[in-house]
Amino acid sequence: EVKLLESGGDLVQPGGSLRLSCAASGFTLSSYLMRWVRQAPGKGLEWVSSINAGGGTGYADSVKGRFIISRDNSKNTLYLQMNSLRPEDTAVYYCAKVLSVGTEGMDVWGQGATVTVSS
Amino acid sequence: SYELTQPLSVSVALGQTARITCGGDNIGSKNVNWYQQKPGQAPVLVINRDSDRPSGIPERFSGSNSGNMATVTISRAQAGDEADYYCQVWDSNTVVFGGGTKLTVL
Numbered sequence: 001e002v003k004l005l006e007s008g009g010d011l012v013q014p015g016g017s018l019r020l021s022c023a024a025s026g027f028t029l030s031s032y033l034m035r036w037v038r039q040a041p042g043k044g045l046e047w048v049s050s051i052n053a054g055g056g057t058g059y060a061d062s063v064k065g066r067f068i069i070s071r072d073n074s075k076n077t078l079y080l081q082m083n084s085l086r087p088e089d090t091a092v093y094y095c096a097k098v099l100s101v102g103t104e105g106m107d108v109w110g111q112g113a114t115v116t117v118s119s
Numbered sequence: 120s121y122e123l124t125q126p127l128s129v130s131v132a133l134g135q136t137a138r139i140t141c142g143g144d145n146i147g148s149k150n151v152n153w154y155q156q157k158p159g160q161a162p163v164l165v166i167n168r169d170s171d172r173p174s175g176i177p178e179r180f181s182g183s184n185s186g187n188m189a190t191v192t193i194s195r196a197q198a199g200d201e202a203d204y205y206c207q208v209w210d211s212n213t214v215v216f217g218g219g220t221k222l223t224v225l
Contacts, residue, residue, distance in 0.1 A: 035214065037162075045154070045162065045205050047214035058212050094161055099173075103209045105152030107173055109161035 002026035009113030022095030038091035123217035141206030
């Protein structure tokens with residue numbers, strides 16, 4: 001069964017850092033375009049970052065320069081390093097696998113990791 | 120930056136047909152994906168690339184895309200279809216979501 005499992009969500013103070021993990025099972029994560037998508041409380045979905053099979057990365061303007069997406073192929077795990085966190089980064093963070101090419105939809109989602117940025 | 124516009128809410132009577140729209144500039148030239156999200160759950164892809172249904176998605180779900188509007192149609196609406204629905208496109212190496220539409224089944 002193809003699954004994604006996030007971990008690492010926590011309460012952190014403004015200006016702090018946090019690293020989210022997303023462990024994949026049932027498929028080879030490095031072969032696919034992977035994304036992080038977040039959802040602030042009571043709000044809609046917002047794309048955060050992507051990493052393609054070749055290792056190329058992309059970021060939303062709201063997190064560029066503060067967040068870093070990466071993966072460990074040996075662990076079949078995706079990461080999101082979040083630095084200089086702000087209250088507006090408070091959200092549930094989902095990792096998701098894209099079906100094939102970038103124009104396609106995200107067919108596998110994790111259950112989400114909750115990040116709360118507050119003093 | 121590219122924007123997608125969805126109605127905040129749509130209501131449909133049980134067993135009838137619901138249509139949720141997603142507006143964008145020349146959206147017909149892009150591939151539109153649709154997600155269903157129920158409270159407390161992760162989104163589920165229900166329509167891929169305008170009109171393809173992923174495995175496990177009922178035939179009652181269909182999609183179309185032309186001009187400046189994409190639409191997901193839910194036929195014979197059931198209580199279990201009540202959820203938030205989001206459209207999504209890929210534009211200029213960024214992923215864009217619509218604001219979401221809450222579907223209420225009456």
